[in-house]
Amino acid sequence: MSSIINDERKSNADRQEQLRVSGLYKSYGDTPVLHGVNVSACAGDVISVIGSSGSGKSTFLRCLNLIETPEAGEIFMSGEKLPISYDHKRGAVITNKNKLQQIRSKVGMVFQDFNLWPHKTIYENLVLAPIKVKGVKKEVAYASADHYLNKTGLYEKKDAYPGQMSGGQQQRAAIARALCMEPEIILFDEPTSSLDPELVGEVLLVMKALADEGRTMIVVTHEMAFAREVSNRVLFFRNGVIEDQGPPSHIFGENASDACTKFVNA
Amino acid sequence: MNINAIIEGLPRFIDGVIITVTYAGGSLLIGFFMAIPVALMRSSRNRFFYWFSTGYVTFFRGTPLLAQLFLVYYGAGQFHHELDVIGLWDFFREPWFCAIFTLTLNTTAYTSEIWRGGLQAIPKAEIEAARACGLSDFQLLRHIMFPRALGIGWPAYTNEVVYQIQATSLVSVISVMDITGVARSIASRDFVYYEAFLFAAALYLLLVYGFIAFSRLVEKKLHRHLKDTTT
Numbered sequence: 001m002s003s004i005i006n007d008e009r010k011s012n013a014d015r016q017e018q019l020r021v022s023g024l025y026k027s028y029g030d031t032p033v034l035h036g037v038n039v040s041a042c043a044g045d046v047i048s049v050i051g052s053s054g055s056g057k058s059t060f061l062r063c064l065n066l067i068e069t070p071e072a073g074e075i076f077m078s079g080e081k082l083p084i085s086y087d088h089k090r091g092a093v094i095t096n097k098n099k100l101q102q103i104r105s106k107v108g109m110v111f112q113d114f115n116l117w118p119h120k121t122i123y124e125n126l127v128l129a130p131i132k133v134k135g136v137k138k139e140v141a142y143a144s145a146d147h148y149l150n151k152t153g154l155y156e157k158k159d160a161y162p163g164q165m166s167g168g169q170q171q172r173a174a175i176a177r178a179l180c181m182e183p184e185i186i187l188f189d190e191p192t193s194s195l196d197p198e199l200v201g202e203v204l205l206v207m208k209a210l211a212d213e214g215r216t217m218i219v220v221t222h223e224m225a226f227a228r229e230v231s232n233r234v235l236f237f238r239n240g241v242i243e244d245q246g247p248p249s250h251i252f253g254e255n256a257s258d259a260c261t262k263f264v265n266a
Numbered sequence: 267m268n269i270n271a272i273i274e275g276l277p278r279f280i281d282g283v284i285i286t287v288t289y290a291g292g293s294l295l296i297g298f299f300m301a302i303p304v305a306l307m308r309s310s311r312n313r314f315f316y317w318f319s320t321g322y323v324t325f326f327r328g329t330p331l332l333a334q335l336f337l338v339y340y341g342a343g344q345f346h347h348e349l350d351v352i353g354l355w356d357f358f359r360e361p362w363f364c365a366i367f368t369l370t371l372n373t374t375a376y377t378s379e380i381w382r383g384g385l386q387a388i389p390k391a392e393i394e395a396a397r398a399c400g401l402s403d404f405q406l407l408r409h410i411m412f413p414r415a416l417g418i419g420w421p422a423y424t425n426e427v428v429y430q431i432q433a434t435s436l437v438s439v440i441s442v443m444d445i446t447g448v449a450r451s452i453a454s455r456d457f458v459y460y461e462a463f464l465f466a467a468a469l470y471l472l473l474v475y476g477f478i479a480f481s482r483l484v485e486k487k488l489h490r491h492l493k494d495t496t497t
Contacts, residue, residue: 105400
């Protein structure tokens with residue numbers, strides 16, 4: 001069933017390009033983290049990013065909205081180049097803050113530790129950025145929050161504070177927060193890694209529903225079942241490069257690289 | 267015990283309370299907001315901002331308030347002519363101005379450190395989440411960082427207010443008639459030191475615990491998100 005969806009996605013060749021990354025480099029001190037990463041993604045792609053800890057997959061994801069600044073490389077998001085330039089002396093420089101903020105408002109992000117704002121209710125967490133960043137009218141922002149809270153099954157929690165909810169609920173709220181911005185692409189940074197095992201399922205279910213809607217998603221994950229069944233493409237990171245990539249049938253099949261096969265079967 | 271001297275002096279004591287509350291309240295109010303840019307400068311990468319704010323905070327936290335008060339009140343007299351030229355002598359000749367001026371600079375230094383601590387204690391991840399949503403630097407400060415820092419720093423700030431209320435008693439030595447000033451005057455006129463200062467102490471106690479009760483209410487509001495939390 002899921003492979004049919006994957007093939008449909010793949011065959012649809014003339015979809016709009018949503019993301020393009022070329023020559024991404026990053027190091028922490030003397031330790032290289034990203035060593036020339038090139039990726040592109042089209043609208044509707046669900047890309048899983050896998051690899052062992054320290055392989056650079058999270059850093060890669062965090063570079064896509066410049067939460068982390070790379071040392072070289074170009075990133076295009078929905079056709080717009082991220083405003084960063086590289087100066088020999090000063091390192092990476094954001095050349096246009098307004099532009100960056102505007103692009104970020106179109107890119108949703110979901111974090112490993114949810115990162116909801118603890119002093120605000122779930123409602124307030126959801127409407128802050130739409131109202132302040134996108135200038136959406138209050139009524140519209142709250143209606144949209146209601147919609148996504150219903151969708152993530154959290155409507156009755158709208159007046160709760162994040163600290164009063166379980167991890168799974170917080171992560172679903174964080175996903176709702178990202179959705180309220182009506183993003184063109186959503187980045188997930190190990191969204192289930194901080195959750196108790198029995199709470200992982202509820203979050204994956206929400207993510208699967210988003211994938212089925214045709215949303216563009218890039219998901220750094222350790223959930224092999226998700227990578228295999230929900231995504232249409234998988235990137236395998238190793239030592240700061242994409243060592244292997246392709247549809248799940250390739251990554252989980254016999255022709256994947258040795259390291260990749262070893263990793264997914266571990 | 268000479269209660270009559272106190273009863274007679276009651277109107278003067280009430281004036282003293284008004285002065286104490288005005289000086290403490292005024293300096294705290296101005297200092298609360300002035301401390302914000304100082305705290306931001308202290309965390310700034312700009313060298314001038316950093317050293318300017320650090321020098322300021324070091325001086326006002328590292329020296330006695332009484333010495334600062336003398337420095338401003340008596341020290342200004344030495345620059346009488348210079349201050350006259352720029353039109354500030356009319357202020358610096360007045361004890362009330364020197365008192366509020368010094369109290370404000372002093373509390374600003376302490377409060378800026380409370381702000382700085384609060385701002386630094388915010389988990390980086392919460393700030394990242396705000397940036398990822400596209401919030402501007404100002405929006406980030408206004409909607410995420412200041413409210414969070416206020417919640418974190420409020421218990422420490424309550425302490426600062428309590429100290430400041432008591433510290434205002436020093437202004438009596440430059441002839442300001444605050445609670446302590448009135449007590450000194452009544453005590454020496456009628457030789458009722460014990461009664462006058464005991465009554466003055468009771469007034470400070472009332473002010474301090476009045477504020478602490480108020481502060482508890484504020485804290486409840488600031489920390490309402492911590493109610494019924496699982497962790």
